[in-house]
Amino acid sequence: MTEQTLRPEKSRVARAFGNAANSYDDVAILQRDTADEMLERLDLVKITPQQILDLGTGTGRNLHLLQQRYPAAQQVALDIAPAMLKQARQRYRQDLGLRRWLPGQQTPIFIAGDAEQLPLADNSVDLVYANLALQWCDLTAAFAEIQRVLRPGGLLMFSTLGPDTLQELRQSWAAVDSYPHINVFLDMHDVAEAMFAAGLSDPVLDSDRHSLLYNDIIGMMRDLQQLGARNVNQGRRRGLTGKNTLNKVKAASEQFRVNGQLPATYEVIYGHAWAGENSLQMTEEGCVPVSLEKLRSKL
Numbered sequence: 488m489t490e491q492t493l494r495p496e497k498s499r500v501a502r503a504f505g506n507a508a509n510s511y512d513d514v515a516i517l518q519r520d521t522a523d524e525m526l527e528r529l530d531l532v533k534i535t536p537q538q539i540l541d542l543g544t545g546t547g548r549n550l551h552l553l554q555q556r557y558p559a560a561q562q563v564a565l566d567i568a569p570a571m572l573k574q575a576r577q578r579y580r581q582d583l584g585l586r587r588w589l590p591g592q593q594t595p596i597f598i599a600g601d602a603e604q605l606p607l608a609d610n611s612v613d614l615v616y617a618n619l620a621l622q623w624c625d626l627t628a629a630f631a632e633i634q635r636v637l638r639p640g641g642l643l644m645f646s647t648l649g650p651d652t653l654q655e656l657r658q659s660w661a662a663v664d665s666y667p668h669i670n671v672f673l674d675m676h677d678v679a680e681a682m683f684a685a686g687l688s689d690p691v692l693d694s695d696r697h698s699l700l701y702n703d704i705i706g707m708m709r710d711l712q713q714l715g716a717r718n719v720n721q722g723r724r725r726g727l728t729g730k731n732t733l734n735k736v737k738a739a740s741e742q743f744r745v746n747g748q749l750p751a752t753y754e755v756i757y758g759h760a761w762a763g764e765n766s767l768q769m770t771e772e773g774c775v776p777v778s779l780e781k782l783r784s785k786l
Contacts, residue, residue, distance in 0.1 A: 497567070497601065500623050504545075505570035507715030511546050514710045517697055521646045521755055522549050522618045524695075528757070529556065534642055536560045536613035541595075542602055542633075542645075543567075543620020547575025550595050551582035553616060560614075562595040563607070567623075568715075572597045603628040607636045617645040619755075622672050630685035637762035643687065648672040649694055649754035653711075655743040656751065659704060662739035663732060670716075675756055686763035694756045700748040704740040705733070707751050 504511075526549070536557055541549060544564035553562060564579075566572050576597055586592065600606045602617070602624045615633050626647075633643050650672050660668040673681075675692050682690040701707045743749055 501567045504715035505568035508570040510713045542617040547578045605632045615643045622648040626681040641762040651754035659740040687760035688763040690760040692758040697753045698750045
């Protein structure tokens with residue numbers, strides 16, 4: 488399989504998550520855990536953002552939590568699936584309750600958009616918070632866009648998935664056919680390279696493993712479908728999967744059973760980085776100052 492055939496198909500990503508918007512929160516256990524971990528990591532960083540981008544906001548679970556942490560900040564909630572944004576609006580109103588009518592409340596701006604083509608101005612965001620969203624993107628393009636919109640001193644805080652994610656399901660399918668049934672995720676080395684290529688500064692990465700337990704692999708696949716985490720590779724097998732094939736996958740998965748249950752392993756990569764040097768502050772006159780040395784380097 489080529490890199491192109493393994494690349495996520497964006498229209499299918501948007502459609503899958505849009506269809507899952509109503510059921511997403513019922514099974515988003517990992518997403519809640521990683522979001523809380525990222526919020527705890529923000530405790531270690533001294534920033535006072537004026538503008539926050541919740542990139543891949545999903546159903547908006549983190550909007551209220553970010554507002555509690557940074558009450559003066561204006562939030563932009565961006566997601567590729569408009570149906571997710573509808574859920575996020577409703578959830579935000581429910582989470583805030585009557586407090587949303589109090590003076591000084593900053594209501595989030597909800598925007599449908601792609602992380603690889605952010606519909607935001609250069610140097611317009613102080614904090615980009617991206618929880619389990621970037622694995623659906625070309626990382627080099629997404630990091631370049633994040634670098635573009637970050638202001639000087641701006642911070643990117645994110646989580647994504649590593650290559651050992653869903654290894655049990657991946658190996659079970661591999662025993663049946665050669666098609667890619669699980670999306671391909673990059674390792675930390677590749678993530679770091681993409682961050683450096685985008686010009687982000689002082690990147691820090693680490694990884695952790697999470698396991699969710701199931702009675703069988705069919706339940707695992709059902710939860711993934713309910714999350715909208717479908718196979719979106721361009722090289723995927725087309726058409727419906729027959730009962731006989733599913734039985735073979737189920738049989739192949741039995742080798743992974745531990746204490747009567749089947750684990751679904753997730754390799755979570757956490758990272759943060761600061762806006763690189765080419766994030767330049769705009770003056771009151773609407774100009775971007777560039778040093779003589781930088782000009783000479785372009786000649």
